[in-house]
Structures are given as C-alpha cells and as structure tokens.
Amino acid sequence: MRMLPLIAAALLSSAAAQEVPAEDHYAEEIARLTGEDAVQEAFAAIDAMRERSIADLIEIVETPAPPFKEEARGELVARMFEETGFGDVSVDEVGNVIARREGRSGERSVAVLAHIDTVFPEGTDVTVTREGNTFTAPGIGDNARGVVLLLELARAIEAADIETEADILLVGNVGEEGLGDLRGVKHLFREGADHPDAVLAIDGSDLSRLVTAAVGSNRYRVTYKGPGGHSWSDFGAPNPHHALGRAIAYLDEMALPVTQEGPKSSYSVGRISGGTSVNSIPFESTMEVDMRSGDPERLALVDAAFQEAMERALEVENREATQGEPLTLTVEPIGKRPAAKGDLSAPLVQHALAALRSEGIQPTPAASSTDANLPLSLGVPAVTMARGGISEGAHSAAESWTDEDTARATRAALLTLLAEAGY
C-alpha cells in the first residue's frame, strides 16, 4: 500500500453531512459477537497459532513474488490454504488464490483480500533475518504479513467451526503493487463476474487508519520521437528532450493551479529516459507520470491539464524547428486506479470501526490507494485494515516487521468479517 496523507478532516466533515447511523448499534453488535463462545474459541486459536504464523510468514517471504511473477508464491499460499481445511481452494486465470467457504444462505459473499505480490524484482535477496521479535526481509510486512492474517482467519474459523450466512472468500491476490495496476482485484470485479458483495482488504501497518476512501491514480508513459541527428550539423531539428522539458514546464503551469484548490490532488514526473550521447540530438525522450486524487473530478481535471500540456509542448517544439521531420507524441496509459469517496455510513465501515474500537484502538477514516479502490469505485462496500504488528521501511530492502500486539489486527478483521458475513 502506498501511504498517502490523510484526508481525514475532509472525510469527517463529509461524514457529518451524511446520515451516519448511531455508532452504538454497531458497538453492541460487535460486543455481542465477542461474547459468543465460538468467537472466544477463535480468539484462543489465534493466540495458540503464533509460532505457526511466524513460520508461515518466513516461508511466504522467502518465496519471491516479483511483479507479474507471483506463481510460486501463489502455489505456496494455495497449499497453505488447503492445509487449513477452511474451504475450497482454487487459483483463477490471473493467479489469484481463492479459498471459499460456503455460507448458510450463499446469497452474498464477503471477501478478505491480501496481495501476494511485492515491488521487488527477480533476484532480490529475500532471506529473513531475525532479531528478537523483529524480522527483516524485503516484502515481510507488505504484504506477506497480510497473507498470514488470512491464514490465521482460516485456521481460527475452522478451529471454532464457525458458520456464516454469506460465503466467505479469502483471497491472496496478484497485481496490487506498481504496474500490477490492481490486475488481481480487477479480475475479481471484471464484467460479468459474480463478484464479492463486500471487501475487506488487509494491507498497511497502522491499525488506527481505516481506509474507507480510494485515492485514484492515472499513470502514463509519454514519448516524444523524432529523426535525431548531430548536435552541431543538424542543429535546428526538433529535439525530443527539449519537447519533454517544455512538457514538464507546461504541466507545472497548467496542473499546479488545479491542485491548489478543492480536495487534495497531485502529479509527478517519476522517471525520465532517452538519448544517445552528449553530442547527439536524441531520437526519443520518455517520461512516466503519476497523478492522483481521492476525488474523481479533481483527478479528471489534473488529467486534462496534463494531456493539454503534452500536446502544447509538441506543437511548440515542432513550430520552432527550422529543419528535419516533426516530432511525434504518444501518451500511453500504464496505470489506472479509480478514485472513490466511499461511504462512511456503510455497515462494513461501521462494523470495521466498531471492531477496531473493541480492540482499544481509536480509528480514523483515511483515503489511500489499495485493492479496495476497485470495489469502492463500483459502489461495492470496501475498507482496508492494517495487517498487524509493526511494519517499517516498506518497499525497501531493509523492510522489517515486528511481532507486537499482532493478534489485535487478526481479531479486528475476524469481528468485521463475521459481522459483515452474518454470524
């Protein structure tokens, strides 16, 4: 999960404007659930499986899952799901691992998701080192620990023989990170699919941040191409790098004002490449651009400013050239995560808030970019809850995870799931 600044204040003020049902009702429901013998049995099972969970965590992390190469980890997770006896296990066309436990009515389904992919390329050393309760390895928190939480849910529900009204799906999904572009969850919600009716995604480290809104992002690869040439003898021919430089300046000129009003929005040129040598006019200049907002309309405005800036740079660079073929421009979409404001009054959100409070946490609704983006954008209730323990240095080689109060997250997720699926 990319950690983005809270827009809690904006969310809370919009929540005040919405009809938010009395919290008491949900708190009572969670208290009632917690008092059930079977739920207490499940809680005891979570405590008892602590060492097992650590062993699972290490095995998962040490099975690499680079972007688009999640198969090996997927097979491992499928095998682990099968061992829990929780339900029918399958792997879908894109590599999502799904454990499905039938509910009494089967009219609805609630999915708990944890992404199995990492940001780390093939060949990254993923050996885990341990110092006390702290484990270090790339991907250990984000999101191997999230996957372990799913296994804990499976084992706890199985140990306490818990039945629910709705079907429960535990999904180790592919493609959350970077250019994976949510392809796992997009597949679950593809057109015509019998998709889940509610989604609890497990990702992120801070249990007090309940993600209820989706920061959307549009990403593009922009390429200016031309004839290239010699820096001296072909001087006057259009220069792709110069066009790209103008494009960035125009982007600032046109998109910055959009970001200075309304709900938070952003844009950034993240990567630039191209060129042959210092004394050559390049054939090609490329950049990758990311833009974001929690508000779909704001995101569309930033996008429109971006598109216009790219075209304007092309026109000006070609107009000022005195020789050579004109430049061409391609703007290729390389990522789209839909934005959504979410609905704080949705029972799922209220169940999750009440479950976190019952664990002594003061949760704050937040906006972020997670697997919940997709269902939220389709109007399907979704939240993202933290994975438990303390994660540090996500997306870095020195990433670490500390086993501290970890069971709280598992219990909160279990309570949310059971409340939503109908115990």
Ligand SMILES: [Zn+2]
């Ligand atoms: Zn993540």
